[in-house]
Amino acid sequence: xxxxxxxxxxxxxxxxxxxxxxxxxxxxxxxxxxxxxxxxxxxxxxxxxxxxxxxxxxxxxxxxxxxxxxxxxxxxxxxxxxxxxxxxxxxxxxxxxxxxxxxxxxxxxxxxxxxxxxxxxxxxxxxxxxxxxxxxxxxxxxxxxxxxxxxxxxxxxxxxxxxxxxxxxxxxxxxxxxxxxxxxxxxxxxxxxxxxxxxxxxxxxxxxxxxxxxxxxxxxxxxxxxxxxxxxxxxxxxxxxxxxxxxxxxxxxxxxxxxxxxxxxxxxxxxxxxxxxxxxxxxxxxxxxxxxxxxxxxxxxxxxxxxxxxxxxxxxxxxxxxxxxxxxxxxxxxxxxxxxxxxxxxxxxxxxxxxxxxxxxxxxxxxxxxxxxxxxxxxxxxxxxxxxxxxxxxxxxxxxxxxxxxxxxxxxxxxxxxxxxxxxxxxxxxxxxxxxxxxxxxxxxxxxxxxxxxxxxxxxxxxxxxxxxxxxxxxxxxxxxxxxxxxxxxxxxxxxxxxxxxxxxxxxxxxxxxxxxxxxxxxxxxxxxxxxxxxxxxxxxxxxxxxxx
RNA sequence: UGGGCUAUAGCCAAGAGGUUAAGGCAUCGGACUUUGACUCCGACAUCGAAGGUUCGAAUCCUUCUAGCCCAGCCA
Numbered sequence: 001x002x003x004x005x006x007x008x009x010x011x012x013x014x015x016x017x018x019x020x021x022x023x024x025x026x027x028x029x030x031x032x033x034x035x036x037x038x039x040x041x042x043x044x045x046x047x048x049x050x051x052x053x054x055x056x057x058x059x060x061x062x063x064x065x066x067x068x069x070x071x072x073x074x075x076x077x078x079x080x081x082x083x084x085x086x087x088x089x090x091x092x093x094x095x096x097x098x099x100x101x102x103x104x105x106x107x108x109x110x111x112x113x114x115x116x117x118x119x120x121x122x123x124x125x126x127x128x129x130x131x132x133x134x135x136x137x138x139x140x141x142x143x144x145x146x147x148x149x150x151x152x153x154x155x156x157x158x159x160x161x162x163x164x165x166x167x168x169x170x171x172x173x174x175x176x177x178x179x180x181x182x183x184x185x186x187x188x189x190x191x192x193x194x195x196x197x198x199x200x201x202x203x204x205x206x207x208x209x210x211x212x213x214x215x216x217x218x219x220x221x222x223x224x225x226x227x228x229x230x231x232x233x234x235x236x237x238x239x240x241x242x243x244x245x246x247x248x249x250x251x252x253x254x255x256x257x258x259x260x261x262x263x264x265x266x267x268x269x270x271x272x273x274x275x276x277x278x279x280x281x282x283x284x285x286x287x288x289x290x291x292x293x294x295x296x297x298x299x300x301x302x303x304x305x306x307x308x309x310x311x312x313x314x315x316x317x318x319x320x321x322x323x324x325x326x327x328x329x330x331x332x333x334x335x336x337x338x339x340x341x342x343x344x345x346x347x348x349x350x351x352x353x354x355x356x357x358x359x360x361x362x363x364x365x366x367x368x369x370x371x372x373x374x375x376x377x378x379x380x381x382x383x384x385x386x387x388x389x390x391x392x393x394x395x396x397x398x399x400x401x402x403x404x405x406x407x408x409x410x411x412x413x414x415x416x417x418x419x420x421x422x423x424x425x426x427x428x429x430x431x432x433x434x435x436x437x438x439x440x441x442x443x444x445x446x447x448x449x450x451x452x453x454x455x456x457x458x459x460x461x462x463x464x465x466x467x468x469x470x471x472x473x474x475x476x477x478x479x480x481x482x483x484x485x486x487x488x489x490x491x492x493x494x495x496x497x498x499x500x501x502x503x504x505x506x507x508x509x510x511x512x513x514x515x516x517x518x519x520x521x522x523x524x525x526x527x528x529x530x531x532x533x534x535x536x537x538x539x540x541x542x543x544x545x546x547x548x549x
Numbered sequence: 550u551g552g553g554c555u556a557u558a559g560c561c562a563a564g565a566g567g568u569u570a571a572g573g574c575a576u577c578g579g580a581c582u583u584u585g586a587c588u589c590c591g592a593c594a595u596c597g598a599a600g601g602u603u604c605g606a607a608u609c610c611u612u613c614u615a616g617c618c619c620a621g622c623c624a
Contacts, residue, residue, distance in 0.1 A: 006562055006572080033624050068623060124622055133620050135551045169622055179552040181620050190622035209624045230618050233553050255554090257617095262560075310573055311561065317617065321560045324574045334587070369587070401585060412583055443583070455583045517584045544585040 006312030010048075010254055014056055014224060026058035026223045030084070031065045031097075031216070034076035034197070036268040038083045040289040040304070040325075044259040047308040049226055050089035061220055062091035066098050067212045069196040077197070079283070083291040087301045097216050098198040104207050104215050105159065107245035108170060108188055112151045116244055117188060118144055119154035120171045127169075130176070131184050138176035138184040158191055161204045165191050172211075174240065182237045186210055214238040218247035225253045229315065259311065262319035263479050264289050270485060279489055280475070286524075286535045287475040287493050289322075297472070298512045298522025298537035299325075303332040329538045333512060333520050338366040338373055341412070341457045342501040342515035342534075344469050346385035348461060351417060353436045354382040359462070362443070364413040367514075377504045380414050383461040385500055387518075390456045391433060393422060401454030403433070410452040412516065416441035457516045463503030467532040469521065471495040501532065512537055 017023050028049040032038065038046065053060035062084060066072050084091070111117035120143045122130065132138035146154070155170055157163065170189040178184055188211040193204045207215075214237075217225045231238075232255045242250055265271060271288060274280045284292035294304065306328040311320060360380040366373040386403065395404035403409045408418040421434040441447045475493045476485055507513065512522040519539035526533040 007564090008562095031624090035624085065624065071623070127622075128620075131620060133551090136620095137551085138620090166622060181552080184620090187622055192622080206622095208622075213624085229554065231624095233619055235553095257555085312563080314555095314562070316555055316562090318561065321574065324561065327574060330586090339584080368584090399585085410583060452583085454585080457584075514584085514586090517586070519586095540584075540586050542585060 005309035008256075008313040009315070010052070010224070010226065010256065010313050013252075013254065014052065017223070018056060023223045026053060026056050027061065027221050028053045028058065028224055028226065029061040029063050029217070029220065029222050030089075030091075031063045031213070032080050033065045033068070033071070034073060034080060035068075035071045036076060036272050037079045037283045038291045039266055039268070039271060040261060040264075040291070040294065041259045041266050043087065043291065043304050044308050044311065044313075045226060045228075046084055046087060046089050047305050048313055050091075051305075051309070052224070053092075058223070059092040060089070061093045061095055061222070063095040063097065063216060063220065065209070065213065065216070066096055066196070066198060067206055067209060068192075069194040069206065070192065072197060074197040079292070083295075086295055087291060087304060093220075095216075095220060096198050097212055098196060100212075100216055100219055101199060101203055101207070103219060104212060105205075107215055107247070108155070108207070108211070109152070110245050111172065111188070112155055112170070113148060114244065115148050115173070117155075117170055117172050118146050118151050119158065119168050120144070120185075121168055124166060127187075131181065132176070134181070137178075138181075140176050141171070141185065144173060144185070155189075158189065159203075159205050161193075163191055165193055165204075167191060170205075172237075172240070174237075180233055180236060182210065182234050183240075186237060210234055210237050211241055214241045214251065214253075215245060215247065217251035217253075218242050218249050221249045222251040225251045226313075227253060227255055228258045229255045229317065230258075231255055255315070256313040257315050257317040259308075260317060260319050261289060261325075262321050263474055263476070264322055265476055265479060265485065274475075274485070277486070279486070286470070287472050295510075296522075296524065297535050298510070298520065299329050300332040300512075303328040306332065326538045330520070330540070333514065333537070335367070335370045336373075337512050337514045337520060338376075338505075339368070339514040339516050340366070340376065340502055340505050341378070341459050342467065342469070342499060342513075342518065342521070343385040343387050343457070343459050343464075344471075344497045344499040344515075344518060345388040346459075346499055347388050347391060347430050347433060349384050349386055349417070349419075349433045349435050349458070351382045351384070351435050351437050352420070356382050358382065362413050376502075378413055378502055379460040379463045379504070380411075381460050381462045384411065384458040385461055385464060386411075386433075386456055386458050388430070391419070391422075391430065393430075395453075402456055403435075403453075407453045408438075408450075410441070410443070410455045411458045412455050413443045414458070415439065415443070416452050459500045459502050461500075464500035465503055465505070465532060467499055467501050467534055469497045469499050469534045469536070470524070471497060471536045501534075507532065514540075 030046050030049050050060050120141045169187045171185045174183045176184045189205045238253050284296045286297035307325045362378045364378045365375045390402045405419050408416050415437040417435040417437045419435045423432040425431050476488045507523040520537040521534040522537050524533040524535050
């Protein structure tokens, strides 16, 4: 299942370009704007750009598209670098769009000198009004026919700070009647006095995306510039700028469909809102599908690669179910995670015929499917915890493979026990089960005279380590039904349980374990000397369906 | 309604005129099992619709239908 990458049309294009010698090596890039952190949707672009460059022996650039200082922040550039490094998509070169501000200015001058750009004095509202709308073409700006000399003088004055913010803009002179609104004399530069994280206060004019992006690509020699479908309408403009600014290298923009996940909060804007409103506990909240959230939840980066590769790069856009990612996570963890016992919702079991002062140390493998992981010591005594779900006073049906009164089950790696009696608290909740064990049934002894009614896991109460275990469910219900997210927050999306893990284990932060029969859990950074904190990474699959009767 | 796209199973997704329309996820059976896990077997589509071209079409043509994107001095 792993490494089954779907073919895609972009690979076809690259292979053709290589075969025809249009390029002898390809260069791709991932160009985030540092105004938030990366999420699973971005992972598609990051991983595919990275993999494509590797598969065809090319280079992969990480470039921060920092052309709008009022929205961007250096804390996001650091966060994004960290996320991408964690994903394992190592960039060959790191750039900033702001590194090219001077070159971009020079190229804008080329346009002005060719009479293909002009300084416009219209206000933002007037420009909007002149632009027309979807079915009405625009009308020319009264400043459209200024002389080249005047445009040169004015543009330079813009750059030198002679005008107030918003007073003037530089526009491309294309076609106000174009059915493609992007071609109706788009703005190239705006005046914006803001402190830039990289260039400080060197500039008071900043290039717009449509102008900056193609130049960035061309400057870096990007051969295949991948972006999402919404930019298809911008491609004619992209090509126009590359051509008319006379860039020596010509990149090709190719669009693919965005990755959307059903019932998950995706989209930087929405995630930022949840973070700012404290609906979640930060960008790395494990309920978020930000890369940092996935990391904190314990998702292996390669599971994300598998997921992205399985999806390919289609031009269609649909909602992928998160269960697909879950399966890749389990697949990646299966062989590598240590499998230990933990009880999330404990019930105490007292084994009445086991000596109260006795204490055994049993040996158990850490992963039956991967002997290389070795084994651990599991302790056993007359008091153990089992999972509340693993006991029902009366065996409900023949399918029930767990403990009930008068029924015998095996405590994995230990002994068969039979429940004999049970105590409840005032609410009718089981507090203690009294059981007896059969010492002939010790695991590893070869005993096979009878079969237990199932195998359940346990933790020795006398050596157990308390653990806070955080279970996560969907953050928002019916995310995609169009109603505002804040109305649909799932109050139970984070559940905190207090259980135990077996005593011989010393987990490290970010280490993932399989808690036998329960799922995969990862030690959270909130762990301290007082408590172990685990996040549920993903549960195990289960075909168990409680049947009435 | 101007322009640009998309449409293959419950969810993704290959397929680019010619074997029984890949594969994954999910689901449902069954085998195995000291994890109701894993593994293993088995089931699960005529390709948005209607016409047409062709010996032959998911693949070509026509006309529809549905959905997405575009009117920031955001990216």
